[in-house]
Amino acid sequence: MNRRDLLINFANRRAPVQRPDTPYRVGRFSNGVLLTHENKQVKFYDDLIHGRQAVINFMYANCTGACPLITEKLVQVHRALKDRMGKDLFMYSLTLYPEQDDPAALKKFATMHGALLPGWTFLTGDPYDLETIRYRLFRENHIKFDLDKGFHAAQLRIINDATNHWAHVSPNVSLETILQHISWLDPPKSIEEIREENKILQEKIDADIKLHGYRRTV
Amino acid sequence: MKRLAIITSLILICLTATAFGQTVCEFNIVGTWKATSINGVSSVIYRFEPDGAVTMRSLPDSGQGSESKEIARGTYKLDNAKAPKSISFTINSEGVGSEDGATLVKIIKYGDTSFTTGSNNYDTLEWERMDSNRYFLVLAGRKGVFYDRSGPAFPILIKTDGRETQIDAVGIYSVGNKSYFGVIPDELRDEFMKESRNASDVMLRLEIGAPQYERGLKVLRTWDRRAREGDLLYPNIFMDNVLLVKQVTETLNQCGTTVKLYRMDWGPYDYITNDNRSSLGPFLYFKELKRLNESLHIPDVRFQELMRPAARQARR
Numbered sequence: 230m231n232r233r234d235l236l237i238n239f240a241n242r243r244a245p246v247q248r249p250d251t252p253y254r255v256g257r258f259s260n261g262v263l264l265t266h267e268n269k270q271v272k273f274y275d276d277l278i279h280g281r282q283a284v285i286n287f288m289y290a291n292c293t294g295a296c297p298l299i300t301e302k303l304v305q306v307h308r309a310l311k312d313r314m315g316k317d318l319f320m321y322s323l324t325l326y327p328e329q330d331d332p333a334a335l336k337k338f339a340t341m342h343g344a345l346l347p348g349w350t351f352l353t354g355d356p357y358d359l360e361t362i363r364y365r366l367f368r369e370n371h372i373k374f375d376l377d378k379g380f381h382a383a384q385l386r387i388i389n390d391a392t393n394h395w396a397h398v399s400p401n402v403s404l405e406t407i408l409q410h411i412s413w414l415d416p417p418k419s420i421e422e423i424r425e426e427n428k429i430l431q432e433k434i435d436a437d438i439k440l441h442g443y444r445r446t447v
Numbered sequence: 448m449k450r451l452a453i454i455t456s457l458i459l460i461c462l463t464a465t466a467f468g469q470t471v472c473e474f475n476i477v478g479t480w481k482a483t484s485i486n487g488v489s490s491v492i493y494r495f496e497p498d499g500a501v502t503m504r505s506l507p508d509s510g511q512g513s514e515s516k517e518i519a520r521g522t523y524k525l526d527n528a529k530a531p532k533s534i535s536f537t538i539n540s541e542g543v544g545s546e547d548g549a550t551l552v553k554i555i556k557y558g559d560t561s562f563t564t565g566s567n568n569y570d571t572l573e574w575e576r577m578d579s580n581r582y583f584l585v586l587a588g589r590k591g592v593f594y595d596r597s598g599p600a601f602p603i604l605i606k607t608d609g610r611e612t613q614i615d616a617v618g619i620y621s622v623g624n625k626s627y628f629g630v631i632p633d634e635l636r637d638e639f640m641k642e643s644r645n646a647s648d649v650m651l652r653l654e655i656g657a658p659q660y661e662r663g664l665k666v667l668r669t670w671d672r673r674a675r676e677g678d679l680l681y682p683n684i685f686m687d688n689v690l691l692v693k694q695v696t697e698t699l700n701q702c703g704t705t706v707k708l709y710r711m712d713w714g715p716y717d718y719i720t721n722d723n724r725s726s727l728g729p730f731l732y733f734k735e736l737k738r739l740n741e742s743l744h745i746p747d748v749r750f751q752e753l754m755r756p757a758a759r760q761a762r763r
Contacts, residue, residue, distance in 0.1 A: 371713070372713065
C-alpha cells in the first residue's frame with residue numbers, strides 16, 4: 230500500500246486492509262487442528278478466526294453447573310443476531326475436557342440445549358492445542374486463575390480478527406450488555422453508511438422539533 | 448429486578464466454581480504385579496499387557512537358579528480403564544478362573560503401586576507392582592545467575608535398570624547470563640546431578656514409582672514440545688517454569704500422599720509467590736520441598752549405590 234492509498238483509506242474510514250499472516254499473528258491464537266461437532270477437521274486460526282468476528286467460550290459436555298446456563302445465554306445472543314450468524318459473525322464453543330468430549334458428545338450437548346444453530350460450532354481436539362488456545366484467549370497472567378478451568382469457562386472472548394480488536398465479557402451479565410460488547414467489535418462503517426445513518430437521525434430530530442418543539446430522539 | 452439479577456449472577460458464579468473438578472488418580476494396570484492372598488499363603492505374578500492380554504506365572508523359589516513358570520494365559524478387561532471397580536479375567540489355558548466364561552473380580556481400592564481385589568469365590572488379594580527399573584526425581588536450582596538474582600531451576604527425571612539410564616530435564620537454564628526455557632543441555636544437567644554445598648544451590652533427590660515417573664515425564668514432554676513449537680503458555684518464561692515445576696511435583700501425590708508438598712496456591716499463606724518474583728519461585732519452592740522432605744532425600748553416596756547393578760541384584 231502506498232502513502233496515497235493509506236491517506237484515502239484513512240479519510241474514508243474504511244475497514245483496514247487485511248494484514249498479511251505473520252507468525253506473530255497466528256501465534257496469538259494457535260493454529261492447532263480441531264474437530265467440529267460434525268467431525269470435520271479445521272485449523273483454529275486459518276479456518277475459524279482469520280478475518281472473522283467471533284464469540285468464543287469454553288464448556289464441556291458433562292457439565293451440569295454453569296455451562297448449560299451460559300449456553301442458554303449464548304442461544305439468546307444467537308437469536309438476537311441470527312441475521313449475521315454464519316455470515317459475518319460466528320460462535321465457537323470449545324471443550325475444556327477433550328479427553329471426554331468427542332464430536333458426538335458435543336453434538337449431543339448442542340442438540341440438548343438447542344444450540345445446533347447456523348454459525349455456531351462446537352470444537353474438540355488434542356488437549357495440547359485446546360490448552361494452548363485457552364491460555365492464548367483467556368490468560369489472566371496469574372497462574373492461580375489460569376489453572377482454574379472453571380474461571381475461564383465463565384468468560385466470553387469476542388474477537389474481530391480483521392480489525393485486530395479483542396473484547397471480553399462475562400456471560401453472567403444481561404443480554405443487552407453482551408450484544409453491546411459484540412457491537413463494539415463490529416467492522417468499521419464506511420463514510421457513506423455513517424452519512425446515511427446521520428441523515429436518518431437528523432430527519433427524526435427535525436420531525437421531533439416540528440411536532441414537539443424540542444428534540445425527543447436520543 | 449436488580450436484586451434478582453444479582454442473585455442469578457451469584458448462583459452462576461457459585462455453580463462455575465464448583466463445576467470443575469480436580470485431577471483424579473488414574474489407575475494404570477499395564478505392567479507386572481505380584482498378587483498375594485491376604486493370609487500370605489500363595490503368590491502369583493501377573494503380567495498385564497496394553498492389548499488386554501494377561502499372563503500368570505509362578506513366583507520363583509528362593510533357591511538359586513529357580514525360574515518362574517507360566518501357569519496360565521488369557522485376557523482381562525477393566526470395567527473403566529481409568530477408575531475401575533472390577534476386572535474380568537477370561538482364561539484361555541489351564542489356570543484360575545473358568546474356561547467357559549469370565550471371572551469377575553472386584554477392585555476394592557487402588558493406588559500407584561498397589562491395589563486390592565476381592566470376590567465371593569476367591570480370597571482377597573493384595574497386588575503389588577513389580578518393576579526392574581528404578582525411578583528418581585531431582586529438583587535442582589541455583590540463584591544469583593541472572594540479572595534479577597534468579598537462576599536455572601528444573602526438574603530431572605531418571606529411569607535406570609542399572610545398565611541403561613534415561614534422563615530427562617526441562618526448565619529454565621542459562622547460557623552465559625541469559626535465560627532460556629526448554630530441554631536442559633547435558634553439561635548443565637550433569638552439573639546439577641550432584642549435591643552442592645553452596646547456599647545458592649538447592650537439590651532434592653527422591654525415589655519415585657513407575658506411575659509417578661510416567662506422569663512426570665508426560666508433563667516434561669509436553670513442556671518440551673511447547674518450547675520447541677513456540678507454544679509456551681506465558682510471554683514470561685519464568686511463569687512457564689513455575690507452572691512446570693508445580694505440575695511435575697503435584698503429579699507425585701495424584702494417587703496418595705508420598706511427598707510433603709508446599710502449597711503454592713497464591714493464597715495469603717503462600718510466601719513464595721506473594722513475596723517474591725516469579726523467576727525465584729521454583730528455586731524457593733525446591734528449597735521448601737527439601738526442608739519438608741529431608742528424610743526422603745537421597746544423598747550422592749546412596750544414589751551411586753542404588754544406580755549400581757550389583758547393589759540392585761543383591762537387594763533382590
